[in-house]
Amino acid sequence: MIRSLSFLRHTAASLVMLAIVTVVLGFGYPLLVTGISQLFFHNQANGSLVYSHGKLTGSALLGQSFTDAKGNPLPQYFQPRPSEAGSGYDGADSSASNLGPSNPLLIGFVAGVNTVGLDGKPSASNPFATAADPACVPLSPSGDPVTSPAPGQKYARTASGGYACDPSTVPERALAYLAFNDLPAGTGVPVDAVTASGSGLDPDISVANALDQAARVAQARHLSTDQVVALVHQYTTGPQLGFLSEPAVNVLKLNLALDGLR
């Protein structure tokens, strides 16, 4: 009897407590914080928005795509990191790749690690290797990467008859990066340029990545490389307080500054 009485008392107290915390913490607290924030930190609280010619262009804290309507990167703009947010830098769908470190979709088919034969059984070498990309992951005719081949599987081919490779593996991205920036083979590609970020909305690239792109951007804009490199250094931030962050280049701000040169 005493037990059930205290049970009822606790239930009543729980309900009253929930009513109080829902009103005070659920509404009062966020409204208070919002009010003070909007008053004193208006720009930050609203997303560090960037306007150009009076129109909302983006946020200084969010990366965005610099591609044409077909999705090809525009050479006159610095290119951000690969993005897994939606179809790329989708602000409504932040996401990482979540690919494990040995997943062929990330590192390709690495001989002796994750390679499979045409029959789908583990194999010591990669049967899909091409001259350019020994880690090639083949595509199906409809363009999906094939990571577990089976007998009878059809594969997409290139014009020269070799296997067409999944373009979003790191080895393929590295090849594309070297070609797009006209860099000699053997140049070490900065790791941030070929990996997707944690949010898919990373606003920054590394300084090395920006410097590797500078000559291409300069050429596309008929500027001198020195001029573009100077701008890269101007828009390099960090390390915050000397050690709290990595040095980084904000891609949107840098590209807007380039557009402003004209």
Place this chain on the structure above:
Amino acid sequence: MNVTGWEQLLFVCAVTAVLAPLLGRYLAATFGTVPDKKAPGDRIFLPVERLVYRALRVDQENSMTWQAYAVAVLVFGAASSVLLYAILRLQGVLPANPTHAPGMSPLLAFNTAISFITGTNWQAYEGETAASYLGDMAGLVVAQFTAAAVGLAVALAVVRGIAGNSRRIGNFWADLTRSLVRVFVPLSVIGALVLVSQGVVQNFSGFRTAATVAGGSQLIPGGPVASMEVIKLLGTNGGSMYGVGGAHPFENPTGFTNIFELLLVIVLPFAIVVMFGRMIGRPRQALIIIAVMAAIFLGHTMVAMQSELHGNHLMPASVSQVASPVSPGGNMEGKETRFGPSGSALMTVGTMGTTAGATDSALDSYTPVGGTAAFVAILLGEISPGGDGGGLYGILVLALLSVFIAGLMVGRTPEFLGKKIRATQMKLVVAYVLVIPVVVLVFGGVSLVIGPGTASILNPGLHGLTEVTYAYASAAQNNGSAFAGLSANTPWYDITLGLAMLIGRFVPIVLALAIAGSLAGARIHARTRATLDTGGPTFGAFLVGVIVIVGGLIYFPMLILGPIGERIVG
């Protein structure tokens, strides 16, 4: 580890070493006294608390037995879960929904409600689109506050039971109210404003559409993010408004916020141990517990920082992973440029020894060694430094186990803080130690052999095994972080992970209260030369050994099959 990594880690340690004692002293002054004795800030806080007590119709001076305390915790948890479930189901038709989030399905609402009431904050839903602003604010944020306050309240009761000389261990409603009014709410307001000043958003705008430079369009999210971010961290909860959590630039915009957010997580659990030392009048005992927690924290954090900086050895030779002044280097898949590998591993793996599991990078893409470090931090029982309250009562239970084992080895009657440890307590301690491994290994094992379990695995091979077992460990330990490659919003995972969270939260709470209750009022023996000293480095080292052996032996076969195997095969 490189210079940046060392500097960041030492900075975190230094700030914690300064702030935790200050905060701990404040907590002790607030909670360590009888209710009518003067506590700091009474002039502001006391009138508020009196209003709450009057509304609740409770007498804050009416101290409870452990059974009554446990009933109050469970009843409040049940009522909170039902309310949160209702809000999540109905959010589609409730106001304050500019992003047009629909009501959650019954199973997803069940999983999410349990997840936030238990402080786990496992998120099977998509942050940006599947929770309305009202669901976030009035539902999830409120649960984040109360879950944290319940954890602290239980720790207070356990301390009173283990160390005190009364059979009664405090009033749950007073502990809950005072935790909220004097700790979590004021610290959250200050912390939220610091975050906003750095760029964390705080608005009700919904999505804005921007016309991008290249001629496309981009949706820019909004929301009351800072007010949720701060209690997510301070309350060792971990649940974010956005899907990727602390990796999102609107939640964690700079290197400063990255470190600040880590400090929001770890300072309070350390301060609670300081409070414990002052409450029992044995600061040396608290110091040795802090040393044990810090040693384990440094262990898993530094291993992960080193491994992520070293990079993924399977990357092609054409990619440079060398850190330099112009490139962060390391394993950058799933990591943000501004944090780099060191800052990412520091924040992500640093919070894994708490129940927050607040990541700023994608764990699934960590190197096998870095991912194992995070995994081990969870498996060791969330005591480095643990959740708010949970860290303290968790390590106290392990300390009892250590005292008992040490007593057997040297042939003395085991004693902790002057009280004899007997069969009653040891049975409860063993149940406490076993409950979570049983949940993890049973659910994890079943999931690996049945279709509904294996269908959700993204990554092939051994990495997939890690994804599944990590999910149950994370749920049962109320951590909430994920190897996110697992598609967890399926009926099988919604239900079983929900049960894992429920068991992993409330069974240990009841057992800890029972242990405290069984010791409450027991005679305190004077210290003699034969008493085992539990406040010295010998006991500290022994405690580390017990923690590692208990965690290691139970989980070792699984770790061999999962991440360790992946590293060897790769």
